[in-house]
Amino acid sequence: MVKSKKEQELLLGTLDMLVLQTLVLGPAHGHTIAHVIEQRSDEVLQIEQGSLYPALHRLEDRGWVSSYWGVSENNRKARFYRLTAAGRKQLTVEANRWQSMVKAIGSVMQNVTRTAEQK
Amino acid sequence: MVKSKKEQELLLGTLDMLVLQTLVLGPAHGHTIAHVIEQRSDEVLQIEQGSLYPALHRLEDRGWVSSYWGVSENNRKARFYRLTAAGRKQLTVEANRWQSMVKAIGSVMQNVTRTAEQK
DNA sequence: TCTTTCCCATAGAACGTCTACTGGTGTATT
DNA sequence: AATACACCAGTAGACGTTCTATGGGAAAGA
Numbered sequence: 001m002v003k004s005k006k007e008q009e010l011l012l013g014t015l016d017m018l019v020l021q022t023l024v025l026g027p028a029h030g031h032t033i034a035h036v037i038e039q040r041s042d043e044v045l046q047i048e049q050g051s052l053y054p055a056l057h058r059l060e061d062r063g064w065v066s067s068y069w070g071v072s073e074n075n076r077k078a079r080f081y082r083l084t085a086a087g088r089k090q091l092t093v094e095a096n097r098w099q100s101m102v103k104a105i106g107s108v109m110q111n112v113t114r115t116a117e118q119k
Numbered sequence: 120m121v122k123s124k125k126e127q128e129l130l131l132g133t134l135d136m137l138v139l140q141t142l143v144l145g146p147a148h149g150h151t152i153a154h155v156i157e158q159r160s161d162e163v164l165q166i167e168q169g170s171l172y173p174a175l176h177r178l179e180d181r182g183w184v185s186s187y188w189g190v191s192e193n194n195r196k197a198r199f200y201r202l203t204a205a206g207r208k209q210l211t212v213e214a215n216r217w218q219s220m221v222k223a224i225g226s227v228m229q230n231v232t233r234t235a236e237q238k
Numbered sequence: 239t240c241t242t243t244c245c246c247a248t249a250g251a252a253c254g255t256c257t258a259c260t261g262g263t264g265t266a267t268t
Numbered sequence: 269a270a271t272a273c274a275c276c277a278g279t280a281g282a283c284g285t286t287c288t289a290t291g292g293g294a295a296a297g298a
Binding site for chain 1: 253254255256257258259262263264265
Binding site for chain 2: 284287294
């Protein structure tokens with residue numbers, strides 16, 4: 001039996017933005033980043049490892065973050081990511097984009113039975 | 120010269136929902152659907168033909184809409200799409216999902232400088 | 239006739255996410 | 269000492285949506 005359909009597909013291309021935002025608080029490693037996002041979203045967002053690490057690597061490729069090896073709070077080897085100046089700019093770009101998207105979609109989704117319930 | 124990066128990628132997987140919502144107003148053909156979404160979003164959303172028609176076809180495959188050939192307002196042959204009962208249900212599912220997504224991402228994106236201060 | 243506008247459609251590439259793994263290493267348990 | 273477990277990083281391959289870039293037919297107007 002084959003599972004042909006994805007279960008979640010819930011991030012909708014916003015993972016990069018979420019990661020950058022999380023790093024505003026300071027450097028963090030992958031595990032922590034995922035947990036922070038999940039907790040702050042009240043467990044609505046689920047960050048899969050297979051999504052997270054590729055995201056971190058491409059953020060670094062693009063220069064939005066830099067990384068270094070360190071030791072985690074649990075005394076384990078971990079790669080920490082730090083927001084760069086370019087990443088900070090990118091975050092505002094993506095946040096603005098997201099805001100305008102939400103607004104635009106909201107405009108389309110609002111019920112247009114206004115005619116019936118007009119003030 | 121090759122354009123290696125996509126220009127927009129602005130729909131973020133919400134096109135199906137937008138199309139279904141548009142059809143709540145009544146049957147419509149592809150061109151109209153695209154224009155309605157673009158206008159209602161104040162031209163923020165851009166619906167490419169290469170995104171729209173595949174979307175309409177998959178909505179039909181899944182039973183969310185049904186289609187028939189007719190004649191457009193401009194006297195041209197056009198395929199009209201109508202929302203099915205299943206499509207109406209699907210719309211509420213996707214709309215709820217979208218709402219919870221917006222809320223969850225909002226929770227992550229809000230500034231948390233408060234936490235940094237209380238040290 | 240020629241051009242424009244309307245309308246449908248598809249192929250192929252790009253991209254982000256998911257599933258499903260592998261592998262290493264501290265810490266606690268037995 | 270051996271085992272189990274939680275923590276941490278990573279990759280391959282599939283999948284689905286969107287994009288770019290086409291093609292073509294048919295009505296309307298110049």
